[in-house]
Amino acid sequence: MQKYVIIVAGGKGSRMGTATPKQFLELAGKPVLMYTIEKFAHTLPTAKLIIVLPEAEIPLWESLVKAHDFAIAHTTTAGGETRFHSVSNGLKLVERGGVVAIHDGVRPFVANEVIINSFETAEKTGNAIAAVSLKDSIRSISSSGSKAEDRSAFKLIQTPQTFRTDLILDAFNTAYQPFFTDDASVAEHAGHKVNLIEGNYENIKITTPEDLKVAQAFL
Numbered sequence: 001m002q003k004y005v006i007i008v009a010g011g012k013g014s015r016m017g018t019a020t021p022k023q024f025l026e027l028a029g030k031p032v033l034m035y036t037i038e039k040f041a042h043t044l045p046t047a048k049l050i051i052v053l054p055e056a057e058i059p060l061w062e063s064l065v066k067a068h069d070f071a072i073a074h075t076t077t078a079g080g081e082t083r084f085h086s087v088s089n090g091l092k093l094v095e096r097g098g099v100v101a102i103h104d105g106v107r108p109f110v111a112n113e114v115i116i117n118s119f120e121t122a123e124k125t126g127n128a129i130a131a132v133s134l135k136d137s138i139r140s141i142s143s144s145g146s147k148a149e150d151r152s153a154f155k156l157i158q159t160p161q162t163f164r165t166d167l168i169l170d171a172f173n174t175a176y177q178p179f180f181t182d183d184a185s186v187a188e189h190a191g192h193k194v195n196l197i198e199g200n201y202e203n204i205k206i207t208t209p210e211d212l213k214v215a216q217a218f219l
């Protein structure tokens, strides 16, 4: 089966608060997005890599590719208003009959084993969604205050979220809903049972400034 990887890097990074979107910020002299692409390229050398970028930042990416002599073959496409729209644009470059991992460009520390397991599981079952258990206590919040909850009833959801391409192409053939915060929610909305696989705790989503300090430590 042909393997595809869609790396979504079409966001603005508003919570990071930097003028340059976080996916292009450098860690030890190299943009975050290059680390993420390298991880997939080295783990799955035959996969087709599709990188979704903010339309206005495509020239910036092209200049970074030149400046860093970045030689990994990939196709770029423009993102959309939300992550759902960016994934939809990436899926336009994917054929039926394959398997596709959808991964956040700002999660450079995904483990090789997680990537491999996600493809093996998705090929067998239709989908594989990386997740980890909570380490902190949790409380639900309501107008009357807060209440302790059973953390074993919850998981933190990561990417990659990997699917047979027929399943996810059909699932994304729907109107955007605000609760589509990831690809699993789109597949579930289309009636599919979501299969969780073990993620890795280093696989943080670089979102706010302190995450950059953690990322430095993981290099």
Ligand SMILES: Nc1ccn([C@@H]2O[C@H](COP(=O)(O)OP(=O)(O)OP(=O)(O)O)[C@@H](O)[C@H]2O)c(=O)n1
Residues within 6 Å of the ligand: 008, 009, 010, 011, 012, 013, 014, 015, 016, 023, 052, 079, 080, 081, 082, 083, 084, 086, 087, 104, 105, 106, 107, 205, 206, 207
């Ligand atoms: N319209 C969008 C929004 C997000 N993403 C990508 O989805 C991933 C996870 O999103 P998030 O961390 O929320 O990134 P941003 O939307 O850029 O951040 P913020 O919400 O702080 O603006 C990121 O790699 C981001 O670039 C995307 O491709 N297109």
Ligand SMILES: C[C@](O)(CO)[C@H](O)COP(=O)(O)O
Residues within 6 Å of the ligand: 083, 104, 157, 158, 159, 181, 182, 183, 205
């Ligand atoms: C896809 C995701 O990374 C899974 O945890 C997450 O849902 C993205 O959320 P965000 O609202 O774009 O930060």
